[in-house]
Amino acid sequence: MTAAPLAPVNYSTAVDKVGAGPRIRTAVRAIIAIILTIIILIPVVWMGMTAFKSHPDAVSVPPVVFFQPSLESFVSLLTQRRQLTNDERAEFAARTDLTWADQLMLQRGQVIIGESNFRAQLINSIIIAGISTVFSVGFAVLAAYAFSRFHIPGKDDLLFFILSQRMLPAVVVTIPIFLMYKELGLHDTHFGLILLYTSFNLSFAVWLLKGFIDEIPREYEEAALVDGYTRLQAFRKIVLPQATTGIAATTVFSLIFSWNEYAFALMLTSERARTAPPSIPLVLGVGTIEWATIAAGSLAFLIPVVIVTFVLRKHLLRGVTFGAIRKG
């Protein structure tokens, strides 16, 4: 606040709104925020804990809070196993060429007979969600720019039409889509799901991005146009860098949708292109529910989205790139 006397320092109206005893209020707000954060995080933390529990700990009643961490659930997530008979059990116990994973499973009377599909499904998820997100954001940013800047005949109707795609619950059209995909040979292909997710995300992404691009003053590009740049160059050099906030937000939303989508993945894939969400509940064990394994699967499933969101978090905070704008 020690600017030169004539430089406008715009803090007066902002701070004026702070009333008496700001410290107490700040403290109260902080406490409420902490409590809410804890409430929201408890299930996630519980899931994380369960993922590292052994099978007995995971299903024990009352639940155990302090336990011996174990990788058992992750091993069972990534492998296929067979139940051993008592004879076999003794025989395996005597062997010395077992890996730590084999020994871990042996304690539960099981032997690892191969890899599970989970890794392949996780990779499918990454491919399908990743590519469909790139497509939907890429197309949407172009469409949003056009809607924001050009005189397009019937613009409002088109925008409404795009939005109307979201009005019908998607599940309603699963059967027709299933039949169409069968006919077109898109069933159980990566391309099929990418196409579907891209079209689902597009309408929402166009609307979201149009809002962001509307807020970038068109004078920026016009200055570049007058300065000797083409429309496309101006778009790339001027608009895109300033739309990073919106692009980041749209990316995260699109990614989360494609990543989490369950119903269509279940219907439209079986082997090759199956993604992780429909398969996690299928790791139910023999006789009992393998809670720890489900938790491990969910945790592994959660990590990629958390990473992406974490990387983009700076851009998600609005207003970072709008520093040069002085309104009124």
Next chain:
Amino acid sequence: MSDVRLDNISKRFGDKLALSDVSLAIKDKEFFVLLGPTGAGKTTTLRVIAGLEKQDAGSVYFDGQAVNDLQPADRDTAFVFQQYSLYPNMSVYDNLAFPLRSPLRRVPEDEIRRRVTDAAEKLRITKLLDRKTARLSGGEMQRVSIGRAIVREPRIFLMDEPLSNLDAKLRESLRVELKHLQKTQGSTTLFVTHDQIEALTMADRIAVLDDGHIIQVGTPHDIYDRPATTFVAQLVGTPRINLLPAQRHNGSFRITNSPLDVPLPASEPPPEVVIGVRPEDVRPGDGAYTGSIALIEPLGVETILHIRTGEQTLLSVVPGTSSFRLGDQVPFMLARERLHYFDSSGKRI
């Protein structure tokens, strides 16, 4: 540098006629101001010249050549916007260099450096070159915007209210600097503003626009001393001109609801007129009229007196501090040679 000619430009936006048959000729090296209220069509005119907007009818000529079909990039104009036009993700230097790095020009980097430092020197922003634009004050930002226009050495400068977002003190000093720069560079400049003082102080010639029409074109002295309509008369000058309705009465004009009689103009006037008197032409202290002081506004350099006579209140400006007190009866006169007569439709007689 170039001259610019607009021939019968018309432009509509939907149902709204933004420009109606606008013709202008701007001379080489002229500082030409488009003045008018919001929505008068000033900015549209500028954007048509830049090629950012396409006119519905009429033609734009630079140096006698039609540029109607040229893209903005090919017209070689520089546009300074009211705000927003600095790229926030670049340093000041890169902002200034940006137009020179366009694929159209491909100026070599050492030439860019020379021109950027040159322009920065002229605008006194050399110290800011490495800064990010987000860190600049309003005045600094607008200097950089002007700098970005200068480095281009364009044929024509187009400026759309570049000073209107700055505070009063900065506006005053940038006004003087911009005028000095334009005169020493000899650049053809079109400047849009709604602020009459900017127009009067900076322009070689002013075009007054209202509602898509050109009302008057002239030098600042023409506009101030011989306004074509009551609209123009009210638009320029602070405090505002006194406009007094008057009727023919015994060989002179009697101002409505007042005892004031004003002589007839040389030409044959209609029976009902509106008489305009600039506040500095209402001179208290001496004269045939009397009124009472209704309000005193001391501004330091001058004082505004509200003189009440009959039902009319006239504004008068006197230099320095006035010794009159509220309620004083004062004699005053109207500078006869500086009276303006308008007919009932507002046209100058």
Next chain:
Amino acid sequence: MATITLQNVEKKFGDVFAVQPLNLKINNGEFIVLLGPSGCGKTTTLRMISGLEAVTSGNIMFDSKDVTWLHPSERDIAFVFQFFALYSHMTAWENIAFPLQAQGMMRHDIKQRVDDVAQMLQIEHLLDARPSSLSGGDQQRVALARALVRRPAAFLMDEPLGALDAEFRETMRAEIKRLHISQGATTVYVTHDQIEAMAMSDRIVIMSNAVVQQVGTPAEVYHDPANLFVARFIGSPGMNLISATYSSGSIRLPGGNQYAVPDHWQSKLQNGLPANGSVIVGFRPEAARVHPEGRLAAQVYADDLHGGYSMLHLELEHGTVIHARSSRETSYPIGTPIKFDLDPAMVRFFNPETELAISNGRAS
């Protein structure tokens, strides 16, 4: 009506002063303007007087009553905001009557009071209209009427003309002042526009960076600014301020000019300036008179018409430009050499280290 006294009133947000300890006595019936750039603390001061903002320390007195911790509604004040704050679902009449209804006044009396105030502001014909259908100036008239109708002890106004077009602003400025003269109510008025402050006020309180720079009548702050900030801020353009050096009765100005200091200033400069004699010379644009035999020389940097007069911008040397008011009939091309003199009664001197004016010995 009331006398308002601020005793060591201060406001802090965290460790930052929004208003440094401030003492001010606003006389009964006085029109006081708090003037300064945005962020200087003027609005915070007004809001503390109103009770919308709590003081960090200090006391606020209305006459002899301590109101420091009273609720705004208990202080008998009316507040006029920049953005009118009219209720859009009510007509102008209902808006004006609203504060009286809140007091539980009788219907007949309300009508009488609203009619009176509407007549005073000449808005009788607008009373049935909704705010959204009124022009900016008329909306502010209704807002003023709503403030006036209460007949409060003091009016507090926060940039009431800030949202109006230039054409309305001049008219409303005069109207508010006329209203003040007829009503004589104590008024505290906040603005960043020095012309408004000069035109309307009895006294101006100039603030910058949370500190009061000067309190004085318009003539005092214009002719005898207390420091460089006030000298720059008041006037358009502000005072010409030139860095120079004083030695034995004469001042060396940029561009090889010498200025002979009037006798009565010499001892004051001797005592008031730093040892090296550096000084800032200040004078208003109308103090510079172009004259063929003038003792100061400069070149024309630009000259421009302001309507009733012209402004000459003169360059003493590269980078030092001063402004001189001149007649509108003369015009000079850029670069013309010019001679001018300064009106000795209008020259002021400042100490460049303290930025304070050297006192001219007159009581102020």
